[in-house]
Amino acid sequence: MYSSRKVGLPIVALLLAAGGGRAGAAEPGSFGYGTAATPAQIAGWDIDVRGEDGAGLPPGKGTVDRGADVYAEQCAACHGTFGEGEGRFPKLVGGVGSLRDERPEPTVGSYWPFAPTLWDYINRAMPMPAPHTLSADDVYALTAYILNLNELVPSEFVADRNSLPKVKMRNRDAFIWTDPRPDTGAKPCMQACVNGADVKVSSTAEDRNLTPRTTGPLDTMQPK
Amino acid sequence: MRPNPLRSKAVLSDPAGADVPVGRRSFLRLGAVLTGGLALGGNSAIAEPSQESPPADAPWSQSIGAGVVDRPYGRPADTEASVIRRNVPWLTATAESSVSFSPLQDLHGIITPNGLFFERHHAGRPDIDPAQHKLLIHGLVERPLLLTMKDILRFPQTTRIHFIECPANGGMNWRAAQMNSLQFSHGMVSCAEWTGVKLSTLLEETGIKKEAKWAMVEGADGAHMNRSLPLDKCLDDCLVVYAQNGEALRPEQGYPLRLVVPGWEGNVNIKWLRRIKLGEKPWHSREETSKYTDLMPDGTSRGFTWLMDAKSVVTFPCPEKPLDGAGLYEIRGLAWTGNGKVTRVDVSVDGGINWQTARLHEPVLSKALTKFTLPWRWDGRPALVASRVVDESGYVQPTIAELRKQRGSNSVYHNNSIQTWQVKSDGTVFNVQLA
Numbered sequence A: 001m002y003s004s005r006k007v008g009l010p011i012v013a014l015l016l017a018a019g020g021g022r023a024g025a026a027e028p029g030s031f032g033y034g035t036a037a038t039p040a041q042i043a044g045w046d047i048d049v050r051g052e053d054g055a056g057l058p059p060g061k062g063t064v065d066r067g068a069d070v071y072a073e074q075c076a077a078c079h080g081t082f083g084e085g086e087g088r089f090p091k092l093v094g095g096v097g098s099l100r101d102e103r104p105e106p107t108v109g110s111y112w113p114f115a116p117t118l119w120d121y122i123n124r125a126m127p128m129p130a131p132h133t134l135s136a137d138d139v140y141a142l143t144a145y146i147l148n149l150n151e152l153v154p155s156e157f158v159a160d161r162n163s164l165p166k167v168k169m170r171n172r173d174a175f176i177w178t179d180p181r182p183d184t185g186a187k188p189c190m191q192a193c194v195n196g197a198d199v200k201v202s203s204t205a206e207d208r209n210l211t212p213r214t215t216g217p218l219d220t221m222q223p224k
Numbered sequence B: 001m002r003p004n005p006l007r008s009k010a011v012l013s014d015p016a017g018a019d020v021p022v023g024r025r026s027f028l029r030l031g032a033v034l035t036g037g038l039a040l041g042g043n044s045a046i047a048e049p050s051q052e053s054p055p056a057d058a059p060w061s062q063s064i065g066a067g068v069v070d071r072p073y074g075r076p077a078d079t080e081a082s083v084i085r086r087n088v089p090w091l092t093a094t095a096e097s098s099v100s101f102s103p104l105q106d107l108h109g110i111i112t113p114n115g116l117f118f119e120r121h122h123a124g125r126p127d128i129d130p131a132q133h134k135l136l137i138h139g140l141v142e143r144p145l146l147l148t149m150k151d152i153l154r155f156p157q158t159t160r161i162h163f164i165e166c167p168a169n170g171g172m173n174w175r176a177a178q179m180n181s182l183q184f185s186h187g188m189v190s191c192a193e194w195t196g197v198k199l200s201t202l203l204e205e206t207g208i209k210k211e212a213k214w215a216m217v218e219g220a221d222g223a224h225m226n227r228s229l230p231l232d233k234c235l236d237d238c239l240v241v242y243a244q245n246g247e248a249l250r251p252e253q254g255y256p257l258r259l260v261v262p263g264w265e266g267n268v269n270i271k272w273l274r275r276i277k278l279g280e281k282p283w284h285s286r287e288e289t290s291k292y293t294d295l296m297p298d299g300t301s302r303g304f305t306w307l308m309d310a311k312s313v314v315t316f317p318c319p320e321k322p323l324d325g326a327g328l329y330e331i332r333g334l335a336w337t338g339n340g341k342v343t344r345v346d347v348s349v350d351g352g353i354n355w356q357t358a359r360l361h362e363p364v365l366s367k368a369l370t371k372f373t374l375p376w377r378w379d380g381r382p383a384l385v386a387s388r389v390v391d392e393s394g395y396v397q398p399t400i401a402e403l404r405k406q407r408g409s410n411s412v413y414h415n416n417s418i419q420t421w422q423v424k425s426d427g428t429v430f431n432v433q434l435a
Helices: A011-021 A039-045 A064-074 A115-125 A136-149 B024-035 B149-154 B182-186 B199-206 B231-236 B400-407
Strands: A061-063 A158-160 A201-204 B011-013 B019-021 B098-100 B119-121 B134-139 B145-148 B158-165 B189-198 B214-219 B226-230 B239-244 B258-260 B273-279 B311-316 B327-336 B342-348 B359-361 B370-378 B383-391 B420-423 B429-434
Touching: A039 B134, A061 A064, A061 A136, A064 A136, A115 A136, A136 A158, B134 B199, B145 B149, B145 B199, B149 B239, B158 B258, B182 B311, B189 B199, B189 B327, B199 B231, B199 B239, B199 B273, B214 B231, B226 B231, B311 B342, B311 B383, B327 B342, B327 B383, B342 B359, B342 B370, B383 B429, B400 B429
Parallel strands: B134 B273
Antiparallel strands: A061 A158, A201 B429, B011 B019, B098 B119, B134 B145, B158 B189, B189 B239, B214 B226, B214 B273, B239 B258, B311 B327, B327 B370, B342 B383, B359 B370, B383 B420, B420 B429
């Protein structure tokens, strides 16, 4: 999944090395600290959902219509009535076909690769001022509504643990999950590396008026 | 602390806006300084005597100072009030999902003081009761385990020094030189001594099922921020830490417990760590799909680009610290790499035509900030000052032009390019990019 440059020794070698350095360390439970987590305790925190196949999605369901109501109440103030984003809050809709543009707009519709990730994120982090207050059904409904705003599902779509993993997201196949770096091959030249005539300032931050002050009280500057 | 009956209850407004009580004596001293024509919060409160006057005993030499525990925790000198983390108010919609930058221009070593370590929150800073905080380790393990902070403190301790850098550090300069500041162009990197327990020790204690290949790590903040990590990295060098520079983590750095993933992007160093789950596949959470992925010019995106490639920056001179006339200076800077150790830093004062190798200052530690210096006699003419790091993997820090050639300018993250500072003949310094 990732390049071998990034990781250390194989797991087996590490386990053996650790075991050799400290008596019994590789034996589970050798310290004996803490308490065994019960299934009920685990269930309370076990909220994660896997994007690729929706593993972890709970029972429940929600319609696009119900989602529109929950959205108006819980989300529209920041994300805009139709997902257009108020101020600098994230847009949820649009940008389809923009990813190669000078100003790309990555949104649920144009960028997100997996629909279950949307359920997971709403459930774990939204709404920002009152996270973890929505029911599973309402999270399904919001997911259905936002997918519908992006024309990824029809208005009669019902989101549940079976339907969400099947939603084909537009950008799903555009991700490369293997880090191709290093992708530059600079050599550390020391003398006469560039022709002096070619050394030109192409861009300067002077007079751009974007930089907050770095002395005195905190700056409150807003965009020009 | 008991009130001191010898002190009056005068209250001054400090430059940050907070009312601070001051003793009568220090009030008088401040008065003397202020009537001397110097403002609080400037670089120096020491009145320059005129050249004719003989060396005089300064006011602070003619009185007795404050006693011990006057400041039971301690704080920087009042005249250092400008040395603080700062934010870019126009950058984010809220301060709760935002970032603040470390004042690198005023730091002199490889360790970032705890109050100046950069911040990045996704749902604000929770204030956690450590007596109630727990870490759950479950999923593909032999014995799912619930650990209290007391339990975690009993495990064998490990202490290491590592940098943490937000992969968006320098992101505002991908398209063009925008931020005329060292703090705002490079201040999303900090470095600390971390103390805790190896993640491998905790996972060995739970036992790892052989199908396990990935770990999901999750915070106790309002966003339950979560990321996937390959199990190999977890067992290689990750730490579950409760201390930073010898004291308990600061709340904004994850108190009471955070993950440190040495050399990898800041976002995976989960703060307020509450849960680790082992699984067979990655989770593709929002923070590793919608965010923290690198958009390429052809419309594809790179995911799981965890490594922080080698980077360096000259911290003096810089826009905040201009030169004061021609003469001998020491160019100073910091270098770091997620690949291990910095092996060399070269410095150019002519825009990259010629380079000289700088001196690396001990200690040179793996995946930690490394300090370098190079003496420079400035002739007072315009100069283009830059640094370039080479790390132990042989990787050479690229120019912004080389990066753009590979990645365009929309990838937001992982801008580790060479920084050029333009020094004008009056000594002022600007952030520029070269053709």
